Amino acid sequence: MAALVLRREVSAVELVTAALARLEAVDARLRAFTRTWPERALESARAVDRSVARGARPPLAGVPIGVKAWARSQAAQTGRLERAGCVVLGSTSVPLGHTDWQTWGHTDRGPTVNPWRSDRTPGGSSAGSAAAVAAGIVPLATGSDGAGSLRIPAAWCGVVGLKPTNRRLPAADRAGLAALGAVTGTVRDAALHLSVMLDEDFGVPGGGRPVRAVWSASLGFAGVDAEQAAIARAAVGRLEEAGAITLRPRDVRLLNPEPVWRSLRAGEADPDARSVREANDEGLAALFGEAEVLLTPATPTPPHGHQGPGEAMTVDLTWAFNVSGHPAVSVPAGLSAAGLPVGLQAVAAHGGEALLLRVAAALEAVAPAPRPPL
Structure with a gap:
């Protein structure tokens, strides 16, 4: 335009x-x-x-x-x-x-x-x-x-x-x-x-050598819908087949960041929350010392109705990276059996937005996102 x-x-x-x-x-x-x-x-x-x-x-x-x-x-x-x-x-x-x-x-x-x-x-x-x-x-x-x-x-x-x-x-x-x-x-x-x-030139994302990536369906604590995980994991497979990433086996186990997020939002000094944050910060630092990108489903559940999510924690796979500050992107991964979009989340080290854009562009190239029938 x-x-x-x-x-x-x-x-x-x-x-x-x-x-x-x-x-x-x-x-x-x-x-x-x-x-x-x-x-x-x-x-x-x-x-x-x-x-x-x-x-x-x-x-x-x-x-x-x-x-x-x-x-x-x-x-x-x-x-x-x-x-x-x-x-x-x-x-x-x-x-x-x-x-x-x-x-x-x-x-x-x-x-x-x-x-x-x-x-x-x-x-x-x-x-x-x-x-x-x-x-x-x-x-x-x-x-x-x-x-x-x-x-x-x-x-x-x-x-x-x-x-x-x-x-x-x-x-x-x-x-x-x-x-x-x-x-x-x-x-x-x-x-x-x-x-x-x-005020930086991020150019047209794409190309470059394969990115070292790790996959986690749940970050070690989240309850994730099986179909959401399967569709996101299939998108990771397409990235691997296209030569955009090299997937490394690694167990990712973060602690649930909920107490940290809530204590920060409330402005409280909670010793238990501080210990969770320190453990997750150490785990993420070690992960990004070995890999460049962490890949997960963007959401643990499909879109819910207007009555609300019930007991589901729709933020389970995202809010850890608000606490840690890491950049993260959701890019379309495919459609569920019900015809609803599923996202793949990519997370990088601090300042790694260009790397995220490169991975996201690679998925977009091999799996263009459909548009809703409006």
Whole structure:
């Protein structure tokens, strides 16, 4: 999109008009947006076209985006994307208040639905962002990830969700658990987003020597649905067959990070939680001394209904890396027998976002993600 605008083959106004038309066509059912600003979006698009006509070269010229509705935590990210040429269509849904696992997207019109099946949630808390990207309204929507809030909805909606290394991007979270990021339709767009946010060139991910990888279905403690694990493991096999990774046998046994996450969120000094954190930090340091990437299912369960997850811990495979700060990405791995997306999570050492993008791009190349029938 940006390349077309910069070559003046398509205007930013045309792109935004098309995105608003798609939003109008599907969001009555999807409920991905809490508010939209069409007039403001078109005026912003006209401003982008004027700047391009004067010779400006913003890297995301005219790209329509959604922004996660928690405005204060998203302000820095949104401002940077707008300066890069993005045009905000509106705010995407988040949970009402603070439900325990942040899996619902709330709007005044009802809950946000999963684009693949309306009786299922898209996950959260970046619920509307993932749904909007999966439905083809926007190619990118902002989010944040404090326990899996980018990776879980990306997995359940069949798109890409990257949590950078904690604190690489400023996030309004005193506990240090949350990281700003985005949901995108492709790995290349995830790389472009990160390039803009970090002012580094992540280029077009792909190629290079095989990456040393370790697989774990459960991290040693999580209860994981057998089908979720099997589909994610099959994706690992495709990466291995393509020569993108060399898989190393290794037993991965972390301790359940729940007490650590909760004590950090509450700002408490809990000796038991501190010992769990130290043990996991040591285990991950040893793992990344031997391998470059850890691969797991992105979620332990498939998307649940709007009544909630029941006893399932949807964050089991993600929140350890909010505590440890490691970068992690969910990339589509395939569809379940029920026709619902499954994500593969890749985790790397601190600062290893480029490596994650490379592995994710390799999977995308051998197993392109399908799109929901909207």
